Amino acid sequence: MAANNNLFSKRDLYLIFTIVILGLFISYNAPEFMQQKNLSNILGNNSVYGIMAIGMTLILVTGNIDISVGAVFAITGIIAANFANYADIAGITTPLPVFAVSMLAGAVLGFINGYLVAKIKLPAIIITLGNMSIMRGLLLLLTGGAWVSSMPGWLTTLARSKYLGLYASTYLWLFTALLIFILLKCTVLGRNILAVGGNPTAAQRIGINLKKVYVFIFSVFGALTGLASTIYIANLGCAQPVAGMGYELTLIAASIIGGASIFGGKASILGTCLGVILLGIIANAMVLAHIPIYWQSLVTGLVIILAILFSYREERI
Amino acid sequence: MVSKNQNNEITLLFILIVLVIIFSTFSEGFFKIGNMLEISAQMVELSLLTLGMSVCIISGGFDLSIGAMVGLSSVCLAILISSGMNMGLTIALVFGLLLFCGLINGILVGYLRINSMLVTLGTSSVYMGIAIVISQGRAISGLTQEFAVFGQHYLGIIPVQTIILIVVAAFSLLILSYSTWGRRIYLIGSNYEVARFAGINCGFNIMLVYVYSAAMAFLASLILTSRLATGRADFGETYILQSVAAAVFGGIGINGGSGNLFGAILGVAVFAIISNGFNMLDFSQYAQQIVIGLILIVFLAYRAQHNQV
Amino acid sequence: MQESREFILEIAQLNKTYSGNRVLNNINFDLKLGEVHALVGENGAGKSTLIKIIAGVEKPDPGAEILFGGCPAINLNPSKSVQMGISVIYQDISLFPNLSVAENICIGGQKGLFIKWKQVFETARSALIKLGAIDIDPHVPLGEISIGQRQMVALARALTHEARVIIMDEPTSSLSANEIKALYSAIQILKNENKSLIYISHKFEEVFEVADRISVLRDGEMIASKAAWEFDEQSLISMMVGREIRFLPMRNDGVAGKKLLEVRGLTKEPLFRNISFSLYENEILGITGLVGAGRSEMAQTLFGLEKADKGRIFMGEKELSIKSAVDAIKSGICYLPEDRRGQGIFLIQSMARNITTAKLESILNRCRLLSRPKEMAVSEYYMDRLNIKPRLPDISADKMSGGNQQKLLFSRWLNARPQILIADEPSSGIDVATKAEIHGLLRELAASGVGVILISSDLPETLAVCDRILVMRNGNIVDQTSSKESSQEELIRKGLMG
Amino acid sequence: SKEDSATTGDAKKAETGEKAPATKGKIAFVTFATGVPYFEIGAAGAKQAGQALGYEVVYKGPAKADSAAEIQIINDLVTQGEVKAIVVACMDSKSIIPALKKAREADIKVVTWDLDCEPEGRDCYAGLMDLVVMGNEWIESMVRSVGDEGEYAIVMATLTNEFMNKRIDNMKKYAAEKYPKLKLVAVESCDADPQKAYQISKDLLTKYPNLKCIATSSTEAFSSAAKAIEDDGKIGQVYVVGGLTPNLAKPAFKSGAAKEAVLWDPGKWAGFGVTIATQLIEGKTFDKVGKVEITGFPKAELFAPGILYYHELLTFTPENVDRYDF
Numbered sequence A: 001m002a003a004n005n006n007l008f009s010k011r012d013l014y015l016i017f018t019i020v021i022l023g024l025f026i027s028y029n030a031p032e033f034m035q036q037k038n039l040s041n042i043l044g045n046n047s048v049y050g051i052m053a054i055g056m057t058l059i060l061v062t063g064n065i066d067i068s069v070g071a072v073f074a075i076t077g078i079i080a081a082n083f084a085n086y087a088d089i090a091g092i093t094t095p096l097p098v099f100a101v102s103m104l105a106g107a108v109l110g111f112i113n114g115y116l117v118a119k120i121k122l123p124a125i126i127i128t129l130g131n132m133s134i135m136r137g138l139l140l141l142l143t144g145g146a147w148v149s150s151m152p153g154w155l156t157t158l159a160r161s162k163y164l165g166l167y168a169s170t171y172l173w174l175f176t177a178l179l180i181f182i183l184l185k186c187t188v189l190g191r192n193i194l195a196v197g198g199n200p201t202a203a204q205r206i207g208i209n210l211k212k213v214y215v216f217i218f219s220v221f222g223a224l225t226g227l228a229s230t231i232y233i234a235n236l237g238c239a240q241p242v243a244g245m246g247y248e249l250t251l252i253a254a255s256i257i258g259g260a261s262i263f264g265g266k267a268s269i270l271g272t273c274l275g276v277i278l279l280g281i282i283a284n285a286m287v288l289a290h291i292p293i294y295w296q297s298l299v300t301g302l303v304i305i306l307a308i309l310f311s312y313r314e315e316r317i
Numbered sequence B: 001m002v003s004k005n006q007n008n009e010i011t012l013l014f015i016l017i018v019l020v021i022i023f024s025t026f027s028e029g030f031f032k033i034g035n036m037l038e039i040s041a042q043m044v045e046l047s048l049l050t051l052g053m054s055v056c057i058i059s060g061g062f063d064l065s066i067g068a069m070v071g072l073s074s075v076c077l078a079i080l081i082s083s084g085m086n087m088g089l090t091i092a093l094v095f096g097l098l099l100f101c102g103l104i105n106g107i108l109v110g111y112l113r114i115n116s117m118l119v120t121l122g123t124s125s126v127y128m129g130i131a132i133v134i135s136q137g138r139a140i141s142g143l144t145q146e147f148a149v150f151g152q153h154y155l156g157i158i159p160v161q162t163i164i165l166i167v168v169a170a171f172s173l174l175i176l177s178y179s180t181w182g183r184r185i186y187l188i189g190s191n192y193e194v195a196r197f198a199g200i201n202c203g204f205n206i207m208l209v210y211v212y213s214a215a216m217a218f219l220a221s222l223i224l225t226s227r228l229a230t231g232r233a234d235f236g237e238t239y240i241l242q243s244v245a246a247a248v249f250g251g252i253g254i255n256g257g258s259g260n261l262f263g264a265i266l267g268v269a270v271f272a273i274i275s276n277g278f279n280m281l282d283f284s285q286y287a288q289q290i291v292i293g294l295i296l297i298v299f300l301a302y303r304a305q306h307n308q309v
Numbered sequence C: 001m002q003e004s005r006e007f008i009l010e011i012a013q014l015n016k017t018y019s020g021n022r023v024l025n026n027i028n029f030d031l032k033l034g035e036v037h038a039l040v041g042e043n044g045a046g047k048s049t050l051i052k053i054i055a056g057v058e059k060p061d062p063g064a065e066i067l068f069g070g071c072p073a074i075n076l077n078p079s080k081s082v083q084m085g086i087s088v089i090y091q092d093i094s095l096f097p098n099l100s101v102a103e104n105i106c107i108g109g110q111k112g113l114f115i116k117w118k119q120v121f122e123t124a125r126s127a128l129i130k131l132g133a134i135d136i137d138p139h140v141p142l143g144e145i146s147i148g149q150r151q152m153v154a155l156a157r158a159l160t161h162e163a164r165v166i167i168m169d170e171p172t173s174s175l176s177a178n179e180i181k182a183l184y185s186a187i188q189i190l191k192n193e194n195k196s197l198i199y200i201s202h203k204f205e206e207v208f209e210v211a212d213r214i215s216v217l218r219d220g221e222m223i224a225s226k227a228a229w230e231f232d233e234q235s236l237i238s239m240m241v242g243r244e245i246r247f248l249p250m251r252n253d254g255v256a257g258k259k260l261l262e263v264r265g266l267t268k269e270p271l272f273r274n275i276s277f278s279l280y281e282n283e284i285l286g287i288t289g290l291v292g293a294g295r296s297e298m299a300q301t302l303f304g305l306e307k308a309d310k311g312r313i314f315m316g317e318k319e320l321s322i323k324s325a326v327d328a329i330k331s332g333i334c335y336l337p338e339d340r341r342g343q344g345i346f347l348i349q350s351m352a353r354n355i356t357t358a359k360l361e362s363i364l365n366r367c368r369l370l371s372r373p374k375e376m377a378v379s380e381y382y383m384d385r386l387n388i389k390p391r392l393p394d395i396s397a398d399k400m401s402g403g404n405q406q407k408l409l410f411s412r413w414l415n416a417r418p419q420i421l422i423a424d425e426p427s428s429g430i431d432v433a434t435k436a437e438i439h440g441l442l443r444e445l446a447a448s449g450v451g452v453i454l455i456s457s458d459l460p461e462t463l464a465v466c467d468r469i470l471v472m473r474n475g476n477i478v479d480q481t482s483s484k485e486s487s488q489e490e491l492i493r494k495g496l497m498g
Numbered sequence D: 001s002k003e004d005s006a007t008t009g010d011a012k013k014a015e016t017g018e019k020a021p022a023t024k025g026k027i028a029f030v031t032f033a034t035g036v037p038y039f040e041i042g043a044a045g046a047k048q049a050g051q052a053l054g055y056e057v058v059y060k061g062p063a064k065a066d067s068a069a070e071i072q073i074i075n076d077l078v079t080q081g082e083v084k085a086i087v088v089a090c091m092d093s094k095s096i097i098p099a100l101k102k103a104r105e106a107d108i109k110v111v112t113w114d115l116d117c118e119p120e121g122r123d124c125y126a127g128l129m130d131l132v133v134m135g136n137e138w139i140e141s142m143v144r145s146v147g148d149e150g151e152y153a154i155v156m157a158t159l160t161n162e163f164m165n166k167r168i169d170n171m172k173k174y175a176a177e178k179y180p181k182l183k184l185v186a187v188e189s190c191d192a193d194p195q196k197a198y199q200i201s202k203d204l205l206t207k208y209p210n211l212k213c214i215a216t217s218s219t220e221a222f223s224s225a226a227k228a229i230e231d232d233g234k235i236g237q238v239y240v241v242g243g244l245t246p247n248l249a250k251p252a253f254k255s256g257a258a259k260e261a262v263l264w265d266p267g268k269w270a271g272f273g274v275t276i277a278t279q280l281i282e283g284k285t286f287d288k289v290g291k292v293e294i295t296g297f298p299k300a301e302l303f304a305p306g307i308l309y310y311h312e313l314l315t316f317t318p319e320n321v322d323r324y325d326f
């Protein structure tokens, strides 16, 4: 047993093993699966979920949960898209400012969530649920449901820029994972976050400021959501006020498959990424293995349950 | 001394009354017997599902598969009834099927000790998948007149489904507060490890929780299918988060072991009244969403402040 | 300049009220530099509350005066008190089960952005070595070590941080003689470094060993505060309790009854192996040993919470097959766990619910439903019998003092009517008077035909109460003595040390 | 300048149509989802038409596509008893019937537009054309775009929309009969999630290297598939067809992923529904099959008892797309 086994665990190995077996099984039925193009597509497309799932893991570590992620995703997407269009007119031709604006907007929304959670001392699930309702309502009220389309080319081409065979978005995902991993593993702040998740009372007693920690992680999650939504609008070339519906459950699922606990204190960044990849592979296999649409949900569910049973062994003695 | 829980329910009742007064003053149609009964009928399905969800939360878990179970049961009911099978037999069969679904959830969560969210997310996909496969995405109609009794008929002026809800809710309240099973659920929910050391059969009791939740999903789907005279696979989807919200709003502690089903039902009632009242007032859907969110946060903040003192 | 002052901490006119209930009444308290100041008092007297106020965890009622190093400390909160140099070992061992032992020891003290892992482990190891707790691996997550070991970690934590005032709220409740010795020497080192200590304990030999000054709290009032040599055990007790207590001779000198339980070759590697013993009616069997000897694990295996590798258990003539705690309770075996907060008490549930859990059947009415009147009757019976305070069956258990929680736990298992009661450290955190009551209860139980197994690290307690004593070390039974043997204390000490 | 201010005042009043006094009555315009461009455009058209005819139109719909919530809105409208007519797009043709029947019993005129319900639920269906058959236009559009042979795939929105399923079944049949050399390789569903539609499109392009066309049945699927084709470097090789509003179709035309989009003007269609509703309120009945006179809808006909069509399918192309703004 290594000391910091809450960041790297046997569970991760089981997950990798599960993914490899599943991958072999799929490529037996659909040789296209192993094509380099397909693998990089999986990693590229799922980076949107991957980046947010890492943020969600950070929230889960502290024993909180964020239901409003979909709404934040939609709002930052709309803001980023509008900003990109204005920026284009103003002569800007690099996506960096768009990322910055989107992440900043996300961080602000996350800050509001975090501040309320810290201030009101209520379960985050209910606060973020209320915020989700408010944010979506405001967004629809202001946009009237209209999509923002016709994005500038310098942003949408991002969706096809590849380096060393991987999409740019994959690198952003990797970078996020690394950053948060280092945060949790190597920094004092990161250990404090884990401590808060393990025993909030004790954390408070040794002088950790719970409010600051909550505000910090929710803001980070917001910023990561902004990052993801910018990748999303670059991929799709448009932004919708209804984007991100139901993402919260997908993200939570990925985190928990990866070994996080919704009661806090436990998390694995690698595991979360593997969880996203597992779900992504299953979705990909539905098309590649030509599963009829009416059977897809059933097959997906069965594979998920099998994967859980398989990778959950370590938890039980 | 008024205990915390009672306090909570009194606040909820107070909110209900305030809302009724507000809506009545602004909308003539609101405070009429007809509309009140309509509200009571509208909240039945969500109430039943919230009962199931509340018990799961009290036991320290979640059941995210209720939506899929509603869909599965709805499709099965509609197919069997429309193919001419005897109603009683159909109900028994589909009820049995759902109990079996609940049993699977229960075994995975209770005995194999797998995180309930994960389990029910997975089984949800499976149950929904089965529903889609057997319905092929169709909405199934052709239900008998006889079957309309659960969702469209009245006993006197009271809708049948309201009566079903009252009976089931009363029974559930009794069971949860006064049966050994109910007590053990609270204890397991407040600390699983301590419950194990106190000699409580955690696996079995948790398994029953998911069976109960499935039974509630069945009843909700029975009423829904009968009310809409249609079976559809996606009937239950929107209820999942709503039921969690209603439960927590009604005072069920999200970490397990605390709260009261009566509060949960009151929580649903508040939601139902808000939604009905706003529809009466011709509020735009967006504004409605914003106001619901605000009420949720403001009320809970108020409650949190007062419980601290 | 201020460092030269005599008092590091001065408190005057301190009151504390919980929802109208005054638990601290006009307290005056001070702490000198380099002094060990012991705080004693019955369960629920307000000791923990007082130190929680000093640590900034609880707010005092307005009007209190708290001076730290001569400066008024207003609006104390935990981070302020940590910054001022107050370090607390809480009664409920406030640590992080998801972090490693080393991190638990070092967390909160690190400066800078990044963690220096090497330094963390070295600091932790040296602190543990200082306390003689060499068998605790600093890499292991705290959640995986026993409660006694956690207490050692908490001690190591307090030693590591550069604190000026160290407060220990019952630091030894789960420790055995050796660890306590190590603690004494650590305290001596701290004193030499001119640190000040507040020491709360129910064990008088400890108090007299370490304390320079003793303050006595009774029902929230400060009764006395004098130099330690001015007290003797009797006077201390009568001040705490306000009356005399007589200690009855506890041992059962009559013959033991029928054989109740026989354990043959019970093994669960690597925790314990080849455990064989018998238990007779009317007998209190003591099991003692050092922290981590495997006693708790063995008891939990008997109770069905863990699966044994091999071994057989007989009750009378019948062989038992215990697969779960439910089976064990059905066969009449009950287990009172040592980790009160993690295994014993449902903190968010009411006192009544805590008491009746193990035998809900006893409070059913004719319709097989739970009857509130019966539940109240049962819980009030035990609250009277064990003198549980406050006597409010409906308040939640987390509002009670540690000792009262322990009594609650005791009531639960008494109510289950066991044939065999395994009590794991039942008197940890309990005041002398209550301890005497509990010993009396155990004896009463034994007299009524119940077989009692008492797992205790408190050697004097074991010697005073038990008829027969098993000594465990590293998962083996190394020694057996009976009360009739004269030099048993010697024997046991030898067994313990190996 | 007096005149000026008067006109701006009028314009303001026109904008906030609900507050205009002395309307002839209130009409509810109900959809099964709000915040979707399609229905928002529809709602705007409905309000405009209502105003022109002297009625107040209120727009209602659940925040998220949800048939049960839609039914509840209808029920509440009936209990409220203020509206004279309901113009509704039905998410589900069957489950909504009991609620609509109640409305009709309460003397409220029920007109369906967009998606119809079973006949017993409504007075009239104000339709565009036979929508099931409409899918055939997309097949024709496909043939215009890529010719009449080769592989194609269909990406649909949700699995549980019976009407859409019917349309797709019909499309499949039509294509198989009329263009036997077109080969349908896969049908996928994107759950109305644009991101999923993008992923599925990319996966389809990977799995079927010879794919020539992706036929879509929803807005999300169309624009996401177009972008996926662009990003996969398959411009000129693979085309997307289906229905999309002109503003959203522009990027796809620009990149060359689509040659045309076949749809209608949802605002106009909704206006047609409202117009029919006002006529019903005013006592008009439609019972003679054949052409009917309705201003603004020259091709309107009573197709069958209770079913009206106004026949205005639009084909947007890169050339004409700039002429529209919705």
Ligand SMILES: Nc1ncnc2c1ncn2[C@@H]1O[C@H](COP(=O)(O)OP(=O)(O)OP(=O)(O)O)[C@@H](O)[C@H]1O
Pocket (backbone or CB within 6 Å): C018, C019, C023, C041, C042, C043, C044, C045, C046, C047, C048, C049, C050, C091, C389, C390, C398, C399, C400, C401, C402, C403, C404, C429, C431
């Ligand atoms: N949060 C709370 N709410 C209400 N009453 C409380 C709360 N915490 C403690 N009390 C009460 O305050 C009194 C003092 O408790 P405290 O924990 O200080 O006792 P103690 O002297 O430490 O006892 P022990 O030796 O058993 O630990 C008790 O009667 C207890 O019930």
Ligand SMILES: Nc1ncnc2c1ncn2[C@@H]1O[C@H](COP(=O)(O)OP(=O)(O)OP(=O)(O)O)[C@@H](O)[C@H]1O
Pocket (backbone or CB within 6 Å): C143, C144, C145, C146, C147, C148, C149, C174, C271, C289, C290, C291, C292, C293, C294, C295, C296, C297, C298, C338, C457
């Ligand atoms: N969950 C666990 N996983 C691994 N090792 C454990 C676990 N719990 C206890 N141990 C180890 O098992 C050994 C026996 O522990 P146990 O708690 O039974 O000892 P004990 O004699 O009761 O001591 P204590 O006085 O600390 O209760 C110890 O070395 C301890 O570190």
Ligand SMILES: [Mg+2]
Pocket (backbone or CB within 6 Å): C047, C048, C049, C091, C169, C401, C402, C403
């Ligand atoms: Mg105490």
Ligand SMILES: [Mg+2]
Pocket (backbone or CB within 6 Å): C146, C295, C296, C297, C338, C424
């Ligand atoms: Mg022990």
